Amino acid sequence: MSLPTAFEDASFATAPEVLLVDDDEVNLMLTAFALRERGFRIVEASSGEAALELLRDHVPDIVVLDALMPGLDGFDTCRALRVMPGLDTVPVLMLTGLDDDASITRAYRAGATDFFVKAAQWSLLAGRLQYLLRASRTRIELERSKSKLARAQDLARMGSFDWRRNERGVVGGLVLSPEALRVLNLGPQDRADLRTVLRMVPPDDRRSLMRQLQAVGQQSSVLTADVPMVLLDGRKRMLHIEAEPEFNEQGQGAGYTGILQDVTDRRAAEDKILELANFDALTGLPNRRQLIWRAERALEQARRLSHQFAVLLIDLDRFKVINDTLGHGAGDEVLVEVGRRLRGCVRHSDQVMEGALEVTGARSHRALEAIGRLGGDEFLALLPEVADDEDAERVAFRVLEALRQPICVSGQECFVTASVGVALYPRDGHSVVDLLRNSDVAMYSVKAQGKNASAIYSPQLAGQGREKLEMETDLHKAIERNELVLHYQPKVDVRAAAMVGAEALMRWQRGGRLVPPGEFIPLAEDTGLIVPLSEWALREAAKQARVWQQAFGFDDAIAVNLPSRLFERSDLVEHIHQCVTAVSVPHRMIQLEITEDNLMQELQNVIPSLHRLNEIGVEISIDDFGTGYSSLAYLTTLPISELKIDRSFVRDLGITPQSSAVVTAIIALARSLGLRVIAEGVETLRQMDVLHRLGCGVMQGFLFSRAVPSEDLQRWLEQTVLPRKAPWIGVALDGPQGSGGPLVMGRKLRY
Amino acid sequence: MNAEPDNPQLDTAAVARLHDLDPDGRHGVVRRVLTAFEASLERMLVQFTAEQSNGRADVVSGLAHTLKSSSASVGALALAKACAEAEQRLRNAASDDLGAEVLLLTRECKLALAAVRAILQAPL
Numbered sequence: 061m062s063l064p065t066a067f068e069d070a071s072f073a074t075a076p077e078v079l080l081v082d083d084d085e086v087n088l089m090l091t092a093f094a095l096r097e098r099g100f101r102i103v104e105a106s107s108g109e110a111a112l113e114l115l116r117d118h119v120p121d122i123v124v125l126d127a128l129m130p131g132l133d134g135f136d137t138c139r140a141l142r143v144m145p146g147l148d149t150v151p152v153l154m155l156t157g158l159d160d161d162a163s164i165t166r167a168y169r170a171g172a173t174d175f176f177v178k179a180a181q182w183s184l185l186a187g188r189l190q191y192l193l194r195a196s197r198t199r200i201e202l203e204r205s206k207s208k209l210a211r212a213q214d215l216a217r218m219g220s221f222d223w224r225r226n227e228r229g230v231v232g233g234l235v236l237s238p239e240a241l242r243v244l245n246l247g248p249q250d251r252a253d254l255r256t257v258l259r260m261v262p263p264d265d266r267r268s269l270m271r272q273l274q275a276v277g278q279q280s281s282v283l284t285a286d287v288p289m290v291l292l293d294g295r296k297r298m299l300h301i302e303a304e305p306e307f308n309e310q311g312q313g314a315g316y317t318g319i320l321q322d323v324t325d326r327r328a329a330e331d332k333i334l335e336l337a338n339f340d341a342l343t344g345l346p347n348r349r350q351l352i353w354r355a356e357r358a359l360e361q362a363r364r365l366s367h368q369f370a371v372l373l374i375d376l377d378r379f380k381v382i383n384d385t386l387g388h389g390a391g392d393e394v395l396v397e398v399g400r401r402l403r404g405c406v407r408h409s410d411q412v413m414e415g416a417l418e419v420t421g422a423r424s425h426r427a428l429e430a431i432g433r434l435g436g437d438e439f440l441a442l443l444p445e446v447a448d449d450e451d452a453e454r455v456a457f458r459v460l461e462a463l464r465q466p467i468c469v470s471g472q473e474c475f476v477t478a479s480v481g482v483a484l485y486p487r488d489g490h491s492v493v494d495l496l497r498n499s500d501v502a503m504y505s506v507k508a509q510g511k512n513a514s515a516i517y518s519p520q521l522a523g524q525g526r527e528k529l530e531m532e533t534d535l536h537k538a539i540e541r542n543e544l545v546l547h548y549q550p551k552v553d554v555r556a557a558a559m560v561g562a563e564a565l566m567r568w569q570r571g572g573r574l575v576p577p578g579e580f581i582p583l584a585e586d587t588g589l590i591v592p593l594s595e596w597a598l599r600e601a602a603k604q605a606r607v608w609q610q611a612f613g614f615d616d617a618i619a620v621n622l623p624s625r626l627f628e629r630s631d632l633v634e635h636i637h638q639c640v641t642a643v644s645v646p647h648r649m650i651q652l653e654i655t656e657d658n659l660m661q662e663l664q665n666v667i668p669s670l671h672r673l674n675e676i677g678v679e680i681s682i683d684d685f686g687t688g689y690s691s692l693a694y695l696t697t698l699p700i701s702e703l704k705i706d707r708s709f710v711r712d713l714g715i716t717p718q719s720s721a722v723v724t725a726i727i728a729l730a731r732s733l734g735l736r737v738i739a740e741g742v743e744t745l746r747q748m749d750v751l752h753r754l755g756c757g758v759m760q761g762f763l764f765s766r767a768v769p770s771e772d773l774q775r776w777l778e779q780t781v782l783p784r785k786a787p788w789i790g791v792a793l794d795g796p797q798g799s800g801g802p803l804v805m806g807r808k809l810r811y
Numbered sequence: 812m813n814a815e816p817d818n819p820q821l822d823t824a825a826v827a828r829l830h831d832l833d834p835d836g837r838h839g840v841v842r843r844v845l846t847a848f849e850a851s852l853e854r855m856l857v858q859f860t861a862e863q864s865n866g867r868a869d870v871v872s873g874l875a876h877t878l879k880s881s882s883a884s885v886g887a888l889a890l891a892k893a894c895a896e897a898e899q900r901l902r903n904a905a906s907d908d909l910g911a912e913v914l915l916l917t918r919e920c921k922l923a924l925a926a927v928r929a930i931l932q933a934p935l
Contacts, residue, residue, distance in 0.1 A: 086848045086881035093832045093840050128876050157876070180828055180884045 076121040076193050077101040081111040081137065082155070083129040087178075091124070094182030100189065108132030108140075115141055122193055123152045124185075125172070127163045138170040149199065151192040213239040217322035223254065224315035227308070232315060243299070243322050245291045260289040280305040280313035286323065298324045342392055343399030346410075346432035351440050354428040355492040358444040361425035362485050369425075370452040371492075372441035373481040373499035374402065374459055377511040379437035381661050382474055390469040394476060395437065397469075401462040402431040405455055406441055439478075440496075446484065449516050456480040456514035479506035480514035488517045501525045508582075528583065534570060535580055535589055539596050543569050546600045547767035548618070550776070551738060551760050554748055557789045559777060560758060561616040561651065564601045565767045566593065585623060594626050599639045602650060604770050606643035611774060617651035619681055624654060624662035627669040636678055647677035653704070655683045663694065674699035681738075686726055696733060703730045705756065707741025713750045720750060727755045748788055763788055821926050825886025845927050848885050851878075852924045859917045866909050872901040875916060887923035894919075 078100045082088040085106065092102045103120060105111035109132050111125070123141065127134040134154055141147045154167035154175045167175045173196075176188050213219055219240025224232030234254040236244070244260070246252055261269055265288050276283045283303040290296055303318025338350035346354065355371060362369045376398065383391035407429045425444040432440050441459065446452050459480055466473035481503025489495040502517040505524060515521070538544050544566060551561040568575040584590040601618040608614030626632055640647050652673065659666060659682060670680055681702035686709055705726050712719035723739070730737040739751045742761030751759060764786070765776050780786045826841070833840035855878055862871050879894035897916055900906040 084851070084877045084881045086844060086851055087884060089844055089847055090829075090832070090881075090884050093838070093844075097832060128873065130873060157879075178880045180825065182832075 075099050075101045077103060078189065079103045079105060079111060079114060079120040079123045081105045081108065081124065081134070082126040083107055090180070091182070091185070095186060095189070098182070098186040100186070108134065108137035111137055112140055115144055115147060119146045119150060122189055122196070123150060124189070125152060125154050127154050127156045127160070127167060135166050135170040138167070138172050142171040149196070151196045153188065153192060210239055214242065217243055218319055219243045220319050222315065222317050225313070227314060240320055243320060245293055245295070260291060261287055262290060277313070280307070283316065283318065286327070297322050298327045340433040343396055343433050345399050345403065346430050348432070348434050351430070351432035351434065351442060352492060354430060354442055355495070358425055358428045358442060359485055359492055361444065367445050368447070368484050368486070370443040370446045370482060370484045371495050371499050372443070372452060372456055372459065373496070373503045374439040374441060374478050375503050376437035377477045377479055377507070379476070382476070385661065386470050386472065393469040394467050394474060397467045398463065398476060399431070399433060399439070402439055402441070402459060405458040405462055406431055406443065449484065452482045452484060453514065453516065456482055460512065460514065477512035479503050479511050481506060481517065482514060483517045498522070531580065532583055532587055535584060538568055538570070539592060544593070544596060545569060545769065546597060546604065548604070548770055548773045549760055549767040550765050550773060551758055552764045553758050554752055554788060555757050557781065557784060559781060561619065562773065563619040563653065563760065564597060566597055590623050591626065594622050595635060598636055598650065602639040602643050602645060605645045605649040607770070608774070609645060612777065617649050617679060619651040619653045621653045621683065624658040624666055627654065627666040628662065632669055633672045633676060636673070637676065648679065651679045651681055653681045653683040656685050656687060667698070670699050686722055700735065702736040702738060705737065705739045710739050710741045710747055710751070713747045720754065723751065723756070724754050745788060821930065822886030822888045825884065825888070829885065842931065844885060845931055848881060849924065849927045849931065851881060852920050852927065856917060856920050859913050859920065863910055863913050866913060868901045868909055871909060871913060872898050875901070882923060887926065890919040890923040
């Protein structure tokens with residue numbers, strides 16, 4: 061026969077232990093047998109005294125006590141064990157006689173958990189024991205769970221509360237758990253009624269909380285609220301409150317039960333996350349994500365309310381120069397300051413927007429207005445409602461004006477300008493993507509036309525953009541297709557009537573048209589193609605030097621224009637070396653020209669190359685001299701050989717006294733530094749005459765020859781210079797000699 | 812007062828329940844219980860004799876209480892019934908003749924003892 065065991069409900073890991081106390085040997089023996097058969101472990105005691113003795117060092121899972129025993133009876137034993145350590149919650153089953161009502165009452169009073177009528181029905185007894193053990197286990201688990209909850213609540217800075225309405229004469233009110241009191245920085249003894257708690261809420265928030273409580277209370281609905289509180293010690297905390305209604309038997313709301321939790325840190329973290337997700341960490345302005353979100357909302361509103369809105373793409377001009385010369389830290393400072401100034405150009409709203417736009421009126425989209433940072437040196441102004449182009453242009457003008465004042469970084473004044481492209485909904489695009497792209501097109505058109513201005517998008521600009529893209533594609537292939545050529549313009553010593561060198565100028569034969577450098581060099585610089593282009597030019601120039609050397613004994617230098625980024629390359633010297641040795645001409649037959657502007661911007665990065673080039677015999681000429689802002693102190697230390705007076709001064713020679721003053725100064729400077737000087741853009745005999753008089757004898761310009769293909773240059777030499785047929789030859793020779801002396805190299809007569 | 816049976820016996824159902832506690836007799840439960848009961852009855856008889864004259868009602872009532880449940884358990888139903896009734900009477904002070912109660916209980920004890928011994932002496 062198999063009997064159900066006491067631990068069929070797997071909640072007992074081992075057989076539960078029963079302390080069985082009965083003075084009657086027979087009963088004790090029988091009950092013990094019966095219970096052992098049913099899976100209990102039995103410890104027997106034949107008297108109350110013996111039982112208490114056993115309990116002193118051992119706690120069973122349950123105690124079964126015969127009520128009536130000689131000596132210490134079951135009631136006294138029960139009372140005694142209840143005060144022993146660890147035994148206050150052990151279940152005690154009292155065995156009584158069938159009609160013994162008095163014993164039952166006495167048993168409960170003595171602290172027994174339950175009673176059982178003594179009988180030989182062992183299964184019933186075992187069942188009762190199982191029930192009591194399970195109840196006890198459940199109680200223990202509840203206790204544990206309660207203390208775990210309290211601990212968890214403490215850790216989570218959370219506590220429970222109950223609130224009861226006054227009902228049928230019973231006074232209700234708020235009861236906070238000890239954990240909840242701790243959340244409010246109150247001790248377990250502190251009184252905290254609803255009024256006390258509400259007083260911790262700042263007045264404005266209290267009013268709206270009261271309204272919410274009233275509304276929720278009237279409908280007996282769930283309460284969820286984040287409530288700011290100022291605790292009694294002055295600390296500001298954010299509490300999250302969640303409560304569910306409870307109902308009485310009549311189904312009426314009787315009160316609320318819920319939790320409150322200190323979510324200050326979580327809210328701060330959430331706010332931070334929201335900020336990081338929506339704002340640029342450097343400038344604090346809305347970031348691309350937030351801007352696009354706002355633009356989408358502005359577009360919806362504009363569509364709904366049939367008005368126009370504008371995006372202004374603001375790109376800083378030459379920001380890379382600041383970053384490269386002053387460092388990224390300074391670049392960041394500039395961006396922060398630019399952000400600050402731009403913010404003042406619109407009715408900027410910093411409100412974090414996520415989810416739905418709260419419509420608080422027909423003009424709610426005004427709150428979308430903002431300046432944001434799209435990334436890098438690109439900013440965007442979002443104008444959610446504009447009447448026309450002029451509205452947007454006014455803001456663009458404010459932007460340009462705001463940047464006019466220099467920005468002081470790293471103790472240095474920086475002039476920052478911007479190019480602004482404007483696109484209007486719906487005219488310039490029906491989606492945010494289109495509007496952004498078209499503002500970009502407009503912005504690029506400003507860049508192309510010299511920067512520091514604004515432009516409104518037009519479809520023609522987009523056409524230009526396409527053209528530019530095609531040109532870029534073609535330029536990539538120009539070298540391999542042999543579409544690039546070098547034209548040469550002679551440098552002439554007018555007194556000697558001799559060519560003393562040539563400047564190589566790049567031309568692009570594109571589809572039967574000769575593209576002037578002004579059209580494709582900036583593009584090459586933007587795209588980085590300038591590097592392979594320049595390298596090609598150096599190779600070509602070296603080859604040409606060799607050809608002329610063999611053809612007519614050319615022994616001077618061909619000057620190649622290089623952008624500063626070439627000088628920054630560590631392999632420039634090696635490359636030039638390869639170019640000249642490949643054709644067996646000396647290094648000095650290649651000269652490099654760098655514009656003054658370019659040189660000064662990248663000065664620190666370029667100087668090492670200049671020195672190394674100088675060492676191998678490659679001379680450096682400063683192009684467009686006088687237009688940049690050269691520090692004279694630098695000039696004295698730079699390894700340069702030649703200054704080229706900018707054509708703008710030459711053009712005005714003999715017209716404005718200032719220009720001859722500048723030219724005189726440059727010549728004097730060159731002379732004192734031991735540099736050669738050459739004037740470019742000489743077109744008239746009068747200019748030549750003045751220059752010569754002022755002491756500059758080497759010139760370049762249409763007066764002598766345009767930049768021409770190499771074979772034309774040779775023909776010009778043979779047919780014009782050598783026969784001395786050109787109009788300028790006589791003039792120069794006849795003109796005053798005075799100051800030309802040391803700057804003119806008269807040894808080139810054989811050309 | 813019940814008629815005395817000629818051949819006193821234990822209630823078969825109760826004895827069967829004892830057997831059920833130890834179906835294959837491995838633990839010798841029936842014999843051990845009955846032996847314990849026998850010893851208990853012998854002790855009781857001595858105590859009843861002591862209480863026969865000048866005894867105390869609460870002592871006799873306590874003895875009856877103890878004997879009541881063990882005799883019921885082993886199937887000495889007549890003794891159990893006698894104990895219950897005596898206990899009841901003594902506790903309610905419904906009997907003023909303690910000697911008669913003791914006599915009655917003594918007689919039932921002896922009968923139960925005979926029945927137990929009969930079983931214990933029977934071959935297994």
